[in-house]
Amino acid sequence: MDVTGRRARDRIRSLRAPFGAAAGLAAAVAYLAVVDPHEPGHYPVCPFYYLTGLYCPGCGALRAVHDLAHADLAGAARMNLLFVVCVPVVIAAWARWTLRSWQGRPVGPGAARPVYLWGLIAVAAVFWVVRNVPFGHFLAP
Structure with missing residues (x-):
């Protein structure tokens, strides 16, 4: 096999992981599109909500995906406003992963710098608190 054919085959193989992840996510979204989480009994109640009566940062995400x-x-x-705001960020991260895989460049730990992760944790914590206080009721599902 010539070098060009091997390079093309390697590029296609490098896309297995990003496209596999996208296929799995698409299957989950398709399932949520068909089985409505707005109707009780289809999915279990959030354990945090069940135990405390308070909304966690993820409460309402299944319904948001359905919508x-x-x-x-x-x-x-x-x-779940936080989830909706995060969707374009996740799509951009997936696109970056796919492009870097196609180029043969590894996606290293630099993509998830600690400052970004701590920022996400801080935003989720603030969202968690605000959606459970009276003036933040508009953020509750």
Whole structure:
């Protein structure tokens, strides 16, 4: 096999992980689009909510995915605004992963710098608190 053919085959193989992840996520979204989490009994209740009566940062995310799958951006934002805001960030990260894989460049730990992770944790913590206080009721699902 010539070098060009081997390089093309290696590039295609390098896309297995990003496209495999996208396929798994697409299957989960398709399932959530069909089985409505707005109707009780289809999915278990959030354990944190069940035990405390308070909303965690992820509460409403399944309903938000369902609403996004049905092109209801406003409904998704009402269910979990933080999740909706994070979707474009996750898509951009996936696109970066795919491009770097195609180029044969590894996606190293530099993509998830500690300052970004600590920032995400801080935003999630503030969101968690605010959605459970009276003036933040608009953030509750």
